Amino acid sequence: MSALAVELGAINLGQGFPDSDGPREVLDIAIDSINAGLNQYPPGNGMQVLRGAIAQHQLRFYGVSYNCDTEVLVTAGATEAIAGAILGLLEPGDEVVLFEPMYDSYQACIALAGAVSVPVLLEPPSYRPNMAALESVITERTKILLINSPHNPTGMLLTREEQEQIVRIAQQHDLVIISDEVYEHLVFDGQHHTSIAEIPEARERSIVISSGGKTFSTTGWKVGWAVGPAHLIAAVRSAKQFLTYVNAAPFQPAIAHGLLMPDEYFERLANNLEDRRNQLCEVLSESGFEYFSPEATYFVTADIRSMQLNGDGREFCRRLAHEAGVVAIPNVAFYTPQNAHHGRHLVRFAFCKQESVITEAANRLRNWSL
Numbered sequence: 050m051s052a053l054a055v056e057l058g059a060i061n062l063g064q065g066f067p068d069s070d071g072p073r074e075v076l077d078i079a080i081d082s083i084n085a086g087l088n089q090y091p092p093g094n095g096m097q098v099l100r101g102a103i104a105q106h107q108l109r110f111y112g113v114s115y116n117c118d119t120e121v122l123v124t125a126g127a128t129e130a131i132a133g134a135i136l137g138l139l140e141p142g143d144e145v146v147l148f149e150p151m152y153d154s155y156q157a158c159i160a161l162a163g164a165v166s167v168p169v170l171l172e173p174p175s176y177r178p179n180m181a182a183l184e185s186v187i188t189e190r191t192k193i194l195l196i197n198s199p200h201n202p203t204g205m206l207l208t209r210e211e212q213e214q215i216v217r218i219a220q221q222h223d224l225v226i227i228s229d230e231v232y233e234h235l236v237f238d239g240q241h242h243t244s245i246a247e248i249p250e251a252r253e254r255s256i257v258i259s260s261g262g263k264t265f266s267t268t269g270w271k272v273g274w275a276v277g278p279a280h281l282i283a284a285v286r287s288a289k290q291f292l293t294y295v296n297a298a299p300f301q302p303a304i305a306h307g308l309l310m311p312d313e314y315f316e317r318l319a320n321n322l323e324d325r326r327n328q329l330c331e332v333l334s335e336s337g338f339e340y341f342s343p344e345a346t347y348f349v350t351a352d353i354r355s356m357q358l359n360g361d362g363r364e365f366c367r368r369l370a371h372e373a374g375v376v377a378i379p380n381v382a383f384y385t386p387q388n389a390h391h392g393r394h395l396v397r398f399a400f401c402k403q404e405s406v407i408t409e410a411a412n413r414l415r416n417w418s419l
């Protein structure tokens with residue numbers, strides 16, 4: 050869809066990347082690091098300065114302490130942390146229970162490990178997890194519960210109570226939790242993300258994953274991390290060793306600096322994005338879409354059935370690109386093949402774009418839907 054947006058000169062509200070730079074001071078540290086010659090392999094588990102900053106960040110925002118030498122691993126984006134955790138922990142035939150729709154790399158990595166994805170549907174309009182459904186699919190082959198909150202593509206944020214229920218299930222069945230928290234700082238309406246590892250019973254069985262990409266608008270740097278108890282982080286590291294070995298030396302001190310920036314930075318980021326969410330949701334509603342208002346992330350999922358009578362999200366996205374000059378993503382991409390019909394009529398818009406870009410997209414959508 051991004052290629053189509055370029056080809057047509059359409060406004061790209063498809064792929065989730067911001068169209069403005071992150072903090073100048075963070076960018077400058079990367080430039081200075083290159084100029085200072087920080088251009089060779091950094092240590093395998095990441096540079097000390099970044100591992101220390103990640104540990105401080107987890108303590109400051111979530112009150113969870115990690116040993117930065119044994120319990121923190123720097124990865125090539127959250128994507129490599131996910132891949133490393135899955136490849137490092139699973140044997141062929143093992144099962145991973147995860148919510149669907151889902152970030153598309155989960156299924157692919159589970160397949161690479163020869164393991165099996167066992168999806169549990171998050172159903173509209175609330176997309177809240179159904180714990181009975183979750184528990185009902187657990188078997189003795191289940192090894193991992195993979196969760197993602199704040200959730201892509203729906204923008205659902207797990208409550209503390211839901212997290213506690215998930216942890217209880219993990220404890221009962223002795224499962225490892227992989228918790229993808231990459232949108233941790235993009236939370237709206239005065240709510241806050243809580244890390245799964247804040248729950249004491251979760252700390253020793255959870256790999257918490259995040260990334261600098263979303264928080265510092267540096268998605269192209271691919272600096273991510275995994276934190277968790279030493280034995281689980283060692284498993285992720287053993288896979289990472291042969292995936293990328295190391296990554297992104299000059300970006301590591303820059304992201305370290307970002308993680309230590311004052312609270313105001315993180316608050317402003319969420320507030321700005323909340324304004325963009327409101328702007329986009331208003332126009333979606335005026336244009337006749339039904340949508341789920343996201344509590345977090347930078348995505349909004351809309352139901353297109355009132356505008357596309359056959360309910361085909363792929364066809365709708367192609368029409369929208371050609372006729373309105375706005376690109377969205379068909380949500381069918383976030384479902385397993387067996388459940389694709391649940392996402393067929395849904396599309397995702399990203400609002401991590403400048404105000405003027407969303408205003409222009411809004412004008413195009415209004416004119417198109419007239």
Ligand code: PMP
Pocket residue numbers: 065125126127128129152197200201229231259260261262268271272273
């Ligand atoms: N997890 C989720 C839920 C995501 O949406 C994304 C990015 N789209 C990632 C992980 C990947 O993050 P990174 O770019 O740091 O690899």
